[in-house]
Amino acid sequence: MKKIMSGLLVLLVMANCKTEPKNSNGKLNIVTTTTMITDLVENIGGDKVNIQGLMGSGVDPHLYKASAGDVTKLSNADLIFYGGLHLEGKLVEVFEKMESQNLKTVAVSDALDKSTLIGSEYFASNYDPHIWFDVNNWENITKFVVEKLSMADPENKEFYMENGEQYLKKLENLNTDIKSIIEGLPKEKRVLVTAHDAFSYFGKAYDFEVVGLQGLSTATEAGVQDVQKISAFIIERKIKAIFVESSVPKRTIEALQASVNSKGHHVEIGGTLYSDALGNAGTFEGTYIGMFKYNVKTIVGALQ
């Protein structure tokens, strides 16, 4: 019993140590997973935090496995932000391990009311994790991140709140802009065919019919039957363009295009959309706002 008690005491002391920022310059050490989350936390945390994003541009979060270096980064973090809802399917165990070590992990999907989520049988969470494709969701997640940063680092609360307010205004403008671009596309032309089902929230929010070739997660490959079924749908609906994604290999969409074209209907590849990762850092598409505008312009331009 004595042994258990002293073990417990050591654990408690360790847990207490975690609340102090470990960095020598007093800044919170934050680790994020996808580029969308990294971009958001950078907008709110600014120069008051150290952020390390695990996944770069073009990286598929469904297939991403943690390297030994990642585990070290995660172990040294004061706060870990990830997507949740099994978006990072291969990292679930790593996050559980971090939690058991008393590290603070935050799934940004916890910002959203479950009743607003789109159900999915493809994920162990039973929900579609591509929540960033509705700007309203991202607004709620922004508020949530402000809250979590303020709790972890109360000294800089005002700073995080101010940045959050400013960023929320930008998101509101973004939502207005994309809605006005989409209004220019007649409703019957609003059909989005992509490599994998990342755009259901987008479809719901902005009134598009969405068809993904590969299921919700890129972990499942599209079969010949899927290609045949969707190519028949494209011909029937006279769809002008289909889209590749920056984080998914092109071959499934190219196979679909070949199948449609072999039946005498021409379908274009309308461009590359950013689905589960942003564009290169330092570019317009390397930010959430830039990515969203770019996607909408590409979609509307090609389907017009």
Ligand SMILES: [Zn+2]
């Ligand atoms: Zn995805």
